[in-house]
Structure formats: C-alpha cells, structure tokens
Amino acid sequence: MEKIKEFPNKHIVFFDFDNTITTKDVLDGVIERFSKDDGWLRLEEKWKAGRIGSKECLEGQIKGLRATRKKLDDHLQTVKIDPHFKRLIEFLNSKNIKTMILSDNFDYILKRILKNNKINRVKIYANKLSMSNDRVKPSFPYSNADCGDCGHCKNTTLLKNVAEGATSVYIGDGMSDVCVSKSADILFAKGYLKRHCEDKDIAHIPFKGLKDVYAYFKRSLL
Numbered sequence: 001m002e003k004i005k006e007f008p009n010k011h012i013v014f015f016d017f018d019n020t021i022t023t024k025d026v027l028d029g030v031i032e033r034f035s036k037d038d039g040w041l042r043l044e045e046k047w048k049a050g051r052i053g054s055k056e057c058l059e060g061q062i063k064g065l066r067a068t069r070k071k072l073d074d075h076l077q078t079v080k081i082d083p084h085f086k087r088l089i090e091f092l093n094s095k096n097i098k099t100m101i102l103s104d105n106f107d108y109i110l111k112r113i114l115k116n117n118k119i120n121r122v123k124i125y126a127n128k129l130s131m132s133n134d135r136v137k138p139s140f141p142y143s144n145a146d147c148g149d150c151g152h153c154k155n156t157t158l159l160k161n162v163a164e165g166a167t168s169v170y171i172g173d174g175m176s177d178v179c180v181s182k183s184a185d186i187l188f189a190k191g192y193l194k195r196h197c198e199d200k201d202i203a204h205i206p207f208k209g210l211k212d213v214y215a216y217f218k219r220s221l222l
C-alpha cells in the first residue's frame with residue numbers, strides 16, 4: 001500500500017450516516033415507527049424500482065409522519081452507532097484531516113444521535129426538518145436538479161468541499177451513495193453500494209465496519 005507520508009491534511013473524509021455510522025437504517029426505523037398509515041411502503045417500492053427519486057420518496061414519507069419532538073427524541077435515544085466511529089474521528093482530527101457527514105437523512109435526527117453519543121466537531125450536510133406539534137416538514141437545500149434523483153445530492157456537496165489537489169475519501173453503503181461513488185478518489189463500500197461498484201467496475205475498498213476503515217488509516221497515515 002502507498003503510504004501517505006506528506007500532507008495527510010490534503011485528505012478529506014466523507015461519511016454516509018445510516019448503516020455506515022449507525023448500525024441500522026435510522027430513517028427507515030423512524031418511518032416505520034411513526035407513519036400514520038402504510039402509504040410510505042408504496043413510496044418505498046416505487047423508489048426501489050427506480051420510478052421516483054429519493055427526494056420525492058422522502059418528501060411523501062416525512063409528510064406522513066406523526067411524531068412529537070419528545071417521542072422522536074425518545075426513539076432516537078435507542079439508536080446505536082458503530083463503536084469505532086468516535087475513535088476514527090479523533091484519529092483523523094489528530095492528523096488535521098477534515099471530516100464530514102453527507103446524509104440523505106435529516107439534520108435534526110443526525111445532530112440528536114451524535115449528541116447522544118457525545119460526538120462533536122464533525123460537519124453535517126443533510127436534508128432539513130421542521131417540526132410543529134406532531135407534524136414534520138422536510139426541505140432539501142442540497143438537492144440538485146441536474147442530478148435529479150437525490151434528496152441530498154452527495155456528489156454535488158462532495159465536489160464543492162474538495163479543494164484543488166486534495167484527495168477525497170468516501171465511506172458508504174447504500175443507494176443514496178451511488179451518485180457520489182463516481183467522484184470519490186478513495187471509496188469504501190459495503191452492502192448495496194459494494195454490489196453496485198462490482199457491477200459497474202467502480203474501484204472501491206470493501207469494508208464490513210468502521211474498524212476496517214480505522215485500520216486502513218492507521219496503516220496508511222504515518
């Protein structure tokens with residue numbers, strides 16, 4: 001393996017959130033738990049079949065939620081994160097490597113979970129939620145009409161944040177990571193994303209958990 005001896009800080013590391021930092025898909029869990037009826041299932045099927053983009057799917061699913069902030073917070077308290085995430089972030093910070101989370105989930109949910117797990121100093125780009133009583137409203141400040149499919153177009157956000165000459169690292173697992181997978185210089189993939197990369201011959205490093213990513217950086221950053 002090539003060692004990154006000089007300028008490790010020219011790297012920037014991007015994480016997906018659901019199923020990459022967390023051990024389950026948090027947003028799926030929220031939608032299953034708080035949807036007022038099963039309308040969300042039909043949207044999910046359409047999205048998985050590629051008939052609608054994630055933005056249209058999420059917009060409908062979030063509007064169908066009925067949850068007070070308190071109930072949502074209680075639910076989010078049960079979410080578990082990969083035990084190696086914190087160690088990995090601290091290690092990258094100690095090497096002056098910037099870290100960011102790019103998520104097609106929602107900012108409120110991410111912030112809450114990170115706070116519950118005493119993790120700070122990671123920049124978040126995600127869709128936005130506003131709540132009043134038990135109604136929840138989504139907005140998508142990072143969508144990109146040219147890409148079309150994404151609620152949060154992670155590819156657009158990644159490209160905006162990678163300075164000239166810097167090396168981007170992306171770590172993810174799912175359908176929402178497909179659009180960014182072609183741009184990352186170093187791509188860690190598992191699950192759906194790994195199968196997609198295999199099908200499309202996209203160079204990637206397979207991983208099972210963040211322990212593997214931590215080991216990679218420990219070996220490659222002197």
Ligand SMILES: [Mg+2]
Nearest residue numbers: 016018019174
């Ligand atoms: Mg994911």
Ligand SMILES: [Zn+2]
Nearest residue numbers: 147150153179
């Ligand atoms: Zn996109």
